[in-house]
Amino acid sequence: MSDPSASRRERWRAAASGGVERSGASLPAILQLVVAVTVAYVLARYLLGHEYPIVAVTVTLSSLGLVLDARPRRVLETAIAMTIGIVLSEVILLGFGQGVWQFALTMLLTLLLARALSPVPGLPIVAAVQAALVSLMPIPPGGPFTRTADAVIGGLVALASTALLPRDPRRAARREALRFFAAFDAIVTSLVTVLRLGDRSTAEFVLSKARETQALTEQWKASLDSAVAISRISPFLRRHRQELADLQVMQLNMDHAARNLRVVSRRLSTLADDTPRPQLADAVAGIQSATSMLAQSIDRPDLRPLVRQSLVLIAITLDPRTLTPGQPFSEASVVLSLRPLVLDLLAASGMPLDEARRALPDITK
Template identity: 30%
Template sequence: MSGERPALRLPQLPPRLTVRQRFAAVGRRWRQLLRLAAATSAAYAISTHLLGHEQAFFAPVAAVIVLLAGVGLRHRLLVELVLGVAVGVLVGELLILATGRGAWQLALIVVLTFSAAVFMGLKGVSLTQAANSGVLLAAVVPAVGADNPAMTRFVDSLVGGACGLAMVLLLPRNATRDIDKEVRPLLEHLEGILEQVARALRAGDAAQADAALERARGLQSQVNSASATAAAATEVAHMSPVRWYQRTEVARYAQVLVDIDNAIRDARVLARRVSSMLRMGETGGDELCEAVECLARGVQIFEAGLSDPAAYARAQDELVESVRLAVGALTDQMTLNRAAVVAQVRSLAADVLFASGMSRDELDVRLNF
């Protein structure tokens, strides 16, 4: 019926995990669990036994915040944390001295503390901690004979943040391995997309090219995840003495990821151009099909040698050959769509060649057909 409404599409729920998979997921977090245990206990022990603070709850809380912070934030998170706590305890303590403790006083403290933090230009976690500090000061009555709560909260936040940061430095993840596990699947997907585009050209099947386009578009979430991992790996490699030896390798992988991201974007345009060409009734021809197949082989060889830059020469030869074949296909039949496909083959090959370490000058020489 023309007036019938389309059925509602419910969001897909994540697949259910078996008990074994859940235990495995916990097991993979062993390093994080160890960090949390060591940092929180150390922070509490230092604040309670070494510094003599009563109710030193904020020290382990600060350690947890630093440990579970978003990637790329820890190098500045400790400063933000202390700034936020400082604002919270300052505003909160002044208001408590003036108004006392109670429900309406707590509401007033939270509003004014947050407003003061915004006025000072604080953002992110520092805003959260400013409000949290005000709440804790208003809600938790200091023990009899305890030191000034404003100063103890401030010091506890510093102790907890330092303990959390120390655990990140002393028990870091393997930065190179983490980023390698993200980049390789992207290259495998890119190879598969190019193979699918080549099959579409061979068969003259625009629908298959459209499927390759959708597959390429679906990689964006993986690219974003890989970028986040690269940021975390770079942070670890620069901050942790245990991983300093990985800095050069992590920087290389991070640059590879940038170039592969560009290559995936070019693959989307390539698939769209091939689909347009086939819908217009144009054929790819053997040489253009071979060019895309050669491009896929170059990506596959590059992925296989990802951890060994000395093996990139074979991949570079395949990628250069793909451009030579594509440019040669223009001599058979020059159309706007065909020229666009050839241009995308060259652009994508250039991205992977850049990922292999080829300079722009060398690229211009080798792709000058």
């Protein structure tokens, strides 16, 4: 019988470990936020002379946030939406004073305008929060539009921080890439086991796991897109543009490879019997080895020629007439589904598609 207290301790330990991991992963973003919000406060307080620069602080924090996607466009859109809400609130205060209907009008106009300007559903809420603060707080000594000036300061500081204090987006992109490759490698390794043992029930389970890779590819893409966007304005990341461009090519083709891996898994789950298939197992094992090396090439691009060489040696064997001679169509269909998978992996390693296609044997003759 299990010990309830031991189980609770294990859950607490797991929760604490997860909390430490989250804090560590967010440390660059936290440091960026602390520096940016301090700069915004100092500028509004001592340069503009605003005694309570609350808006400068909140706009900076909300524009940057702790999310993975800290690309300049998103930061700018958030800052503009909040500034619009503040300006509307200031105008209504100046023209009609404070009151219940004025507050309701401010919320209505802010939400409608922010929603019209951006497809992001959370953005109107952020803008409305800022507008509500301005609408409900007393007008500061400097006049109603001092808070608009604070909002502009906060937005500019947030935008400058993405260029001058980047969160090392390459590290986030690398982390998401390795998460994807770990899942991809686990699936391919399981398929090798399925083929060596002839276990269709395992193939069905692997297919369900393969379907879960889509979220990982989307997270990898988001982190890479953010890194590329920041590298366009950051002097510290400009030299990494080509590296990031190469990783975007890899990500796009690995997305395609993950889709084709699901096709392979589906083919295996529908085979007629549980017979071991060692020739197919060897081919898939070679794919697994090359994919593992491709993951390592994220940190060591010099490995990519070896990846291409390994995949070409696999590609030239992918002819059903020689790999599975005399076998039923179901066997040949597995070989045929491996061809586009290898093609995508070759493209992910940097080989032009036309050259990759030439590596596959012609099965039309």
